[in-house]
Amino acid sequence: MQVGLTGGIASGKSTVSAILAELGAVVIDADKLAREVVERGTPGLAAVVEAFGEGLLTPDGDLDRPSMGALVFRDEARRRTLESIVHPLVFERIVALEEEAPEGAVVVHDIPLLAESGRADTFDAVVVVDVPPETQVERMLRDRGWTREDAESRIASQASREDRLAVATHVVDNTGSREDLRRRVEEVYAELTGPARAS
Known part of the structure; x- marks a missing residue:
């Protein structure tokens, strides 16, 4: 089972990647x-x-x-x-x-620019970590010490939220607590391992 994992900057993709690895996925971070x-x-x-x-x-x-x-x-x-x-x-x-x-095994390819690459359809499933752009900006200001201008220009240089969601087979909303995120990732992993076991 080949899975693409993507998300915009400051969406929490690295955290999702780490949880998937804990759950037993083989994570390949390009x-x-x-x-x-x-x-x-x-x-x-x-x-x-x-x-x-x-x-x-x-x-x-x-x-x-x-x-x-x-x-x-x-x-x-x-x-x-x-x-x-x-x-x-x-x-x-x-x-x-x-x-x-x-x-x-569920092999997860952690690819920040998956929506931009045009390669989403080469995977059995695509997991998109999703947050609104304003949340991305807030996190970059808070966690990275960036200016609002830098944060907004970085977001603008990546695929739009809509373009990322358009390639998703599974969406992980990361606007809640860490516990909410983990629960959602566990649900997605259960869905991914179902077909992997069946085949």
Whole structure:
């Protein structure tokens, strides 16, 4: 059972992902893998240094993420170069993790930009963590110390709430308490494991 998990920024997707893992799902986090494949000592980091130079390393020899982000954010050609290094390595890791998953497992792919990618229909189910945009803004102001302008521009750069809900087979409302959220995630997981067991 292949499941896509998505949600807008500050929707609580990471919390839902953690609960699903606790319940027994195999969670594959593409963002986390993208960090792992360019850790110090990896062929991925060596390829990034070869393409962009050693100026993007910290004194300790790690990738300086903020500098890298600033560089590729402004330059599409460089962003594509970085993606051409990182994406194949991430894909390799995803395939390996899928192959290692136990028979009949619910494999959850944590993909922030799933609605934007046009890949929602490649999954057996899509779980969308949903909150109103104003809740997203409030959380970014409170938890991340962002300005309202920064929060609103980040939301505007992602798929709309309507576009995300349009690809959902399961919606997890995250406007209530942590207990409400856990209850809803348990319900969704029970629904997902039903067909997984049947097949």
